[in-house]
Amino acid sequence: MTNQSKQKIKHAKKHYPKFIDLHPVAVCRGIVKLPGSKSISNRTLLLAALAKGTTVIHDLLASDDTLVMLMALKQLGINWEQAEGTQNYTVHGCDGRFPTHQADLFMGNAGTAIRPLTAALAAMGGDYTLHGVARMHERPIGDLVEALNAIGTRIAYTGVAGYPPLHIHRGQLHAQQMSVRGNVSSQFLTALLMASPLMARDQPVSINVIGDLISKPYIEITLNLLQRFGISVERDGWQSFIIPAGQNYQSPGTIHVEGDASSASYFLAAGAITGGPMRVEGVGKNSIQGDVRFVEALAQMGANITMGDNWIEVSSNGVLKAIDADFNHIPDAAMTIAIAALYADGPSTLRNIASWRVKETDRLSAMATELRKLGATVEEGEDYLRVTPPAAMQPATIDTYDDHRMAMCFSLASLDGAALRGTTVRINDPQCVAKTFPDYFDVFAKLAEQTLL
Numbered sequence: 001m002t003n004q005s006k007q008k009i010k011h012a013k014k015h016y017p018k019f020i021d022l023h024p025v026a027v028c029r030g031i032v033k034l035p036g037s038k039s040i041s042n043r044t045l046l047l048a049a050l051a052k053g054t055t056v057i058h059d060l061l062a063s064d065d066t067l068v069m070l071m072a073l074k075q076l077g078i079n080w081e082q083a084e085g086t087q088n089y090t091v092h093g094c095d096g097r098f099p100t101h102q103a104d105l106f107m108g109n110a111g112t113a114i115r116p117l118t119a120a121l122a123a124m125g126g127d128y129t130l131h132g133v134a135r136m137h138e139r140p141i142g143d144l145v146e147a148l149n150a151i152g153t154r155i156a157y158t159g160v161a162g163y164p165p166l167h168i169h170r171g172q173l174h175a176q177q178m179s180v181r182g183n184v185s186s187q188f189l190t191a192l193l194m195a196s197p198l199m200a201r202d203q204p205v206s207i208n209v210i211g212d213l214i215s216k217p218y219i220e221i222t223l224n225l226l227q228r229f230g231i232s233v234e235r236d237g238w239q240s241f242i243i244p245a246g247q248n249y250q251s252p253g254t255i256h257v258e259g260d261a262s263s264a265s266y267f268l269a270a271g272a273i274t275g276g277p278m279r280v281e282g283v284g285k286n287s288i289q290g291d292v293r294f295v296e297a298l299a300q301m302g303a304n305i306t307m308g309d310n311w312i313e314v315s316s317n318g319v320l321k322a323i324d325a326d327f328n329h330i331p332d333a334a335m336t337i338a339i340a341a342l343y344a345d346g347p348s349t350l351r352n353i354a355s356w357r358v359k360e361t362d363r364l365s366a367m368a369t370e371l372r373k374l375g376a377t378v379e380e381g382e383d384y385l386r387v388t389p390p391a392a393m394q395p396a397t398i399d400t401y402d403d404h405r406m407a408m409c410f411s412l413a414s415l416d417g418a419a420l421r422g423t424t425v426r427i428n429d430p431q432c433v434a435k436t437f438p439d440y441f442d443v444f445a446k447l448a449e450q451t452l453l
Ligand SMILES: O=C(O)C1=C[C@@H](OP(=O)(O)O)[C@@H](O)[C@H](O)C1
Pocket: 038, 039, 040, 111, 112, 184, 185, 186, 187, 190, 214, 215, 218, 331, 332, 355
């Protein structure tokens, strides 16, 4: 990426100070209009770029993760325009072949950008470099690279084997059957699925999943969007997928991005903790995002949930029950449950969340460290977390590890001042929320204001 485009991404960031102090808030009630889904935005951008025809995307997420995808597509020769003053974009598809065959692409820390782009670029072949922030170079990508190189692509590690940066050369595809491990990140399977139509010209492509697949609902998002762009996939459960030969990406014309269900979790939890009612608009019972199932966990904790096609509302009597559940299907929203657990009537256990260790930071370790600062007793297992709420929460300075979800989650420790359960929290380096929700703290503050009116 050129210095100029790096500059643009930097300027797009909302600038928060070095820390934000949040004082106890009594009740959180009101209505929040959600920003667009990160998972849907980045998939849609890439599919629109690969499609034949022009796609108009409504309500794309404005954030670091989508900016790196937009800038990468531009460098790859894709023309797109943003309608002034809106989050609506027109993307002119390349019909399966990027016009530019040489590029140096900065991927920030966006898993939804680097993984699918690696697969698509490797399938086409060329001379491409993909790199990101320091943490991106610690996030595994080896399972994806191995799956692709085994059928003839040429992806090389330019740093540490198994991790970005990567250099993609021109390979020679000699097989149509891929195998990929699914237990580190579902994004590897998503990436192969998205690149498969580029390989299935004359023969079908098959993908076998080796071992367990984590984060399964994200594969449903991928399959749903592939279908909207004209690609049908045959499947045998979560074990194997076949992309029939001769299908090309076709623009659906117009596509609308739902609100982000993971971002919804902070407000929904706020309603459950303080009583609410709290409503989010932009996702509802018709959502294609697995993270809407976050409300099942809140319901299990005793909250009341109502849902329309495009909204979700949470209220409660302010008493939350402890929970012991498997959160493999909603790894991102599960972090919000770890904070809701501070307000529960006993110890809560979050199971099957080993993938937390390879995300924006080691989230199991970070979460345990920061929850303890508030006075909670925390047991950190290899793949689980047990949180025992403190008798009274202690004021704390929370470190965020350049992880947007750490910053957003811990804002909830300030809630329920009415019941004297919330505390003053200082959130260090809050600008990290720019990854998926650049004005999160403004929206959070407005909610507290709405409540006071
Ligand atoms: O495909 C996606 O859009 C995502 C998949 C999940 O990652 P893993 O499959 O690595 O758990 C999730 O944590 C990430 O925020 C987004």
